[in-house]
Amino acid sequence: MFSVAHKTAFVVDHCPYMAESSRQQVECDVLTKSRAQGVIPLAPVSKSLWTCAVECSMEYCRILYDVYPTNKLINYIVSDSEFHILNTWRQEDQSTHELMSALAAVGPPDPREDPECCSILHGLVAAVESLCKLTELQHEQRTR
Numbered sequence: 001m002f003s004v005a006h007k008t009a010f011v012v013d014h015c016p017y018m019a020e021s022s023r024q025q026v027e028c029d030v031l032t033k034s035r036a037q038g039v040i041p042l043a044p045v046s047k048s049l050w051t052c053a054v055e056c057s058m059e060y061c062r063i064l065y066d067v068y069p070t071n072k073l074i075n076y077i078v079s080d081s082e083f084h085i086l087n088t089w090r091q092e093d094q095s096t097h098e099l100m101s102a103l104a105a106v107g108p109p110d111p112r113e114d115p116e117c118c119s120i121l122h123g124l125v126a127a128v129e130s131l132c133k134l135t136e137l138q139h140e141q142r143t144r
Helices: 049-067 096-106 120-132 136-142
Strands: 007-013 021-026 045-048 073-079 083-085
Touching: 007 049, 007 120, 021 049, 045 049, 049 073, 049 096, 073 096, 073 120, 083 120
Parallel strands: 007 073
Antiparallel strands: 021 045, 073 083
C-alpha cells in the first residue's frame, strides 16, 4: 500500500511583488580580513522574495529526493497571471536538475507587470487539480 503522503504540490508565487528585496543580504566581499589597503569593499546585495522562495522549495525537494529516492513525488507550479506546471507526477520528472531548468525558463518575476492580473489562486486551483490526478503508483495499486 502506498502512503497517502506520497505527493506534494508546491505553488510558488511569481507576481511582481516577489521581485522586491527580502532584505536578506548576501555577503559578496569574503576577503574582508585579507583585503589590501585602498580596495573599496563591495556593496551589499540582497535576495529577492522570489529567490528566497525558490531556494527554500528547492532545498525541500533536494532533501526529499535524498531521503526518498523513489515514490515521493513533487509537482512544482508557478503562479502569476496564469499557472505554469513545471513537472509531472512521473518518476522521470522528479529531480532538482529538471526543476531548476524549468525555473530558469520561467525566469524571475517582472516588477513592471500589472499586479492586478496576478493571483496565487491560479496556481492553487492547478495544484488541487494536479493532486486529484493518479500517479503511476496509484494506478498500479488500483489495477491490482
